Amino acid sequence: MSIFIDDSTRVIVQGITGRIGSAQTHWMLEYGTKVVGGVTPGKGGTSVEGVPVFDSVEEAVRETGANASAFFVPAAFVLDAFLETIDAGIKFIVVVPEHIPVKDVVKMRSYAMEKNVFALGPTTPGVLVPGKGKIGIMPASLFAPGRVGIISRSGTLSYEFAGILSEAHVGQSAVVGMGADPVVLKNLADILEVFQEDEGTDAVIIVGEVGGEQEEKAAGFISRKMNKPVAAYIAGRYSPQGKRMGHAGAIIRGASGTVQGKHEALRAAGVEVLDTPIHVAAWAKKHKLR
Amino acid sequence: MRLHEYEALDIFEQNRIPVPRRAVATSMHEALQVAGEIGYPVVLKAQVLVGGRGLAGGIKVASTADELKDLAEALLSSEIKGLPVRKILVCEKVEIAQEFYLGFTIDSYSGKPVIVVSTEGGVLIEETARSAPEKIAAIHIEPTFGYYPYLSRSLLRRLGLNQQLITPWSDVIGQLYNVALRYEALIAEINPLVVLPNGGLMAVDAVLEVDDSALSRVRLPLPDRIDRIENPIERRGREIGVSYVDLDGDIGLISSGAGLGMASMDIIGQRMKPANFLETGGGITADLLYKCMELVMMKPDLRAIFINVYGGINPIHEGAKGVVRYIHEHKVKIPIVAKALGNRQEETWEIFRSGGVHVVTEAATEKAIDRLYELVGA
Numbered sequence: 001m002s003i004f005i006d007d008s009t010r011v012i013v014q015g016i017t018g019r020i021g022s023a024q025t026h027w028m029l030e031y032g033t034k035v036v037g038g039v040t041p042g043k044g045g046t047s048v049e050g051v052p053v054f055d056s057v058e059e060a061v062r063e064t065g066a067n068a069s070a071f072f073v074p075a076a077f078v079l080d081a082f083l084e085t086i087d088a089g090i091k092f093i094v095v096v097p098e099h100i101p102v103k104d105v106v107k108m109r110s111y112a113m114e115k116n117v118f119a120l121g122p123t124t125p126g127v128l129v130p131g132k133g134k135i136g137i138m139p140a141s142l143f144a145p146g147r148v149g150i151i152s153r154s155g156t157l158s159y160e161f162a163g164i165l166s167e168a169h170v171g172q173s174a175v176v177g178m179g180a181d182p183v184v185l186k187n188l189a190d191i192l193e194v195f196q197e198d199e200g201t202d203a204v205i206i207v208g209e210v211g212g213e214q215e216e217k218a219a220g221f222i223s224r225k226m227n228k229p230v231a232a233y234i235a236g237r238y239s240p241q242g243k244r245m246g247h248a249g250a251i252i253r254g255a256s257g258t259v260q261g262k263h264e265a266l267r268a269a270g271v272e273v274l275d276t277p278i279h280v281a282a283w284a285k286k287h288k289l290r
Numbered sequence: 291m292r293l294h295e296y297e298a299l300d301i302f303e304q305n306r307i308p309v310p311r312r313a314v315a316t317s318m319h320e321a322l323q324v325a326g327e328i329g330y331p332v333v334l335k336a337q338v339l340v341g342g343r344g345l346a347g348g349i350k351v352a353s354t355a356d357e358l359k360d361l362a363e364a365l366l367s368s369e370i371k372g373l374p375v376r377k378i379l380v381c382e383k384v385e386i387a388q389e390f391y392l393g394f395t396i397d398s399y400s401g402k403p404v405i406v407v408s409t410e411g412g413v414l415i416e417e418t419a420r421s422a423p424e425k426i427a428a429i430h431i432e433p434t435f436g437y438y439p440y441l442s443r444s445l446l447r448r449l450g451l452n453q454q455l456i457t458p459w460s461d462v463i464g465q466l467y468n469v470a471l472r473y474e475a476l477i478a479e480i481n482p483l484v485v486l487p488n489g490g491l492m493a494v495d496a497v498l499e500v501d502d503s504a505l506s507r508v509r510l511p512l513p514d515r516i517d518r519i520e521n522p523i524e525r526r527g528r529e530i531g532v533s534y535v536d537l538d539g540d541i542g543l544i545s546s547g548a549g550l551g552m553a554s555m556d557i558i559g560q561r562m563k564p565a566n567f568l569e570t571g572g573g574i575t576a577d578l579l580y581k582c583m584e585l586v587m588m589k590p591d592l593r594a595i596f597i598n599v600y601g602g603i604n605p606i607h608e609g610a611k612g613v614v615r616y617i618h619e620h621k622v623k624i625p626i627v628a629k630a631l632g633n634r635q636e637e638t639w640e641i642f643r644s645g646g647v648h649v650v651t652e653a654a655t656e657k658a659i660d661r662l663y664e665l666v667g668a
Contacts (some may be wrong), residue, residue: 248395
């Protein structure tokens with residue numbers, strides 16, 4: 001039984017009639033994902049890539065038995081569609097779009113937690129389980145089946161790490177984009193927990209970024225709860241310091257999310273910190289991962 | 291988008307937060323006129339969008355017209371942390387009995403709005419947070435529950451304030467929260483919030499940063515954000531819809547994601563220096579990458595360009611066409627290295643090669659930078 005996506009996963013694509021929604025439906029189907037329907041209000045009764053389109057999520061769920069959703073809805077309409085999707089009973093949602101107002105994300109996150117929904121994003125490439133399927137936009141050619149989990153804040157860097165591992169003949173159990181926004185629907189530590197409990201995962205790679213405190217909080221989880229090897233790379237060492245002007249964030253965090261601070265927190269939790277992405281291949285070899 | 295202090299003070303005032311009498315001046319003569327109307331002494335504050343302005347010499351007090359002439363002249367011809375001072379705010383100088391801190395932000399980890407207060411405001415507020423945490427109190431607002439005044443009252447009682455101060459201060463908190471909500475602020479801050487000798491409160495400084503993703507629906511009565519960008523290449527980047535940050539190196543960079551762009555800079559920075567950060571996001575077309583080439587080439591004396599793109603959501607074969615068209619039209623002589631993987635990668639490589647681009651097909655960006663390093667003969 002694989003994590004995130006298995007034989008019972010039935011996906012609807014919201015915004016399926018758009019340019020990106022229809023193109024990505026094509027790639028998801030080609031990778032073997034069970035895309036069973038699409039939703040675009042007002043376009044019900046049509047079809048895209050042979051997949052039936054419905055006017056509402058409720059109808060799509062009733063007609064297709066869908067239990068997961070991929071979002072390709074314009075940013076301004078995401079909050080509304082997200083609440084609709086939760087009310088229709090879907091428990092796994094991937095929110096691909098970028099530029100969603102934080103105020104909306106705050107509401108989405110709160111409702112998803114209340115209703116026990118596992119949601120990724122916003123600004124996520126989604127999730128790919130090699131050989132099983134993908135929900136989102138990850139380019140399939142870079143991934144290979146195996147036993148290493150990847151969690152990345154950046155979409156493109158999740159591809160980079162999967163590509164380096166695959167080239168070194170190390171496969172992945174699942175690759176998860178947690179989303180690049182300041183507020184995300186699922187925090188890093190919560191996703192780590194899924195990998196820790198997964199029998200198909202032997203080790204996990206965290207691909208983080210300068211800023212925020214996801215990696216620092218994850219370090220706390222790792223030292224308390226994880227016994228699988230974890231490696232981490234933090235992008236942004238060379239990035240110019242932002243022109244930060246407020247204090248409230250720094251006051252409540254007590255630190256400013258520097259690369260160095262993240263390295264220290266992760267090392268203290270026993271995580272192997274990678275100086276540069278390509279070092280992940282040697283780390284995988286050292287732990288005999290495949 | 292960060293607002294200037296004078297813009298934020300106007301918005302605070304419209305929302306019934308007490309603020310000092312003030313006006314903006316762009317010349318010494320304007321400053322003189324404003325000060326005459328307000329009455330001396332006045333405070334002159336450089337209007338630049340950077341933190342730590344006071345410590346960098348951007349805030350001065352003028353007690354007389356003669357003093358003001360010299361100080362205004364000096365400020366308006368100065369730079370604060372590299373930014374030219376084009377405007378100064380001339381403010382009444384108020385008597386300060388006590389300084390507090392009040393801030394609003396979104397706590398990214400919990401995903402909740404948070405209000406932070408302290409009985410010790412001023413420039414060293416973050417230091418206070420470390421050395422005297424008992425002087426700071428914060429409250430997270432439950433998104434589905436919302437804000438109610440009792441939350442502020444209990445917050446302020448935790449700081450040991452007396453009831454005379456709790457009432458006006460909790461009013462200011464409620465008003466600041468309304469501003470933050472209405473303008474979709476990521477940061478709204480008053481530091482210091484001062485207690486006047488008569489016991490009233492006043493915001494003598496204002497910080498407001500509005501969520502860029504919400505700008506289309508917030509509708510601020512202010513100049514467009516593009517006009518706020520000082521650097522001409524960065525401004526052009528915003529116009530074509532990409533994130534461009536000007537840096538001091540000579541290796542141009544085009545990447546299709548922020549994380550990939552940051553990692554590319556880290557790797558370039560191991561042996562060379564990036565000239566810029568550029569991230570396209572998910573909207574690559576032939577036209578966009580043509581414009582990205584124009585943008586990167588605006589910087590003089592580049593030694594090479596590195597293109598690092600993935601075909602996930604992006605049609606990279608289309609992007610490659612734009613790059614090659616630019617190379618042919620402008621007879622680009624410097625080496626260009628491209629790493630392009632994902633959907634339709636083989637087609638993309640062929641197009642790049644037809645323009646003389648050095649294509650690296652391995653997954654690791656380090657390999658591509660090795661190639662680039664060889665080509666620039668460093």
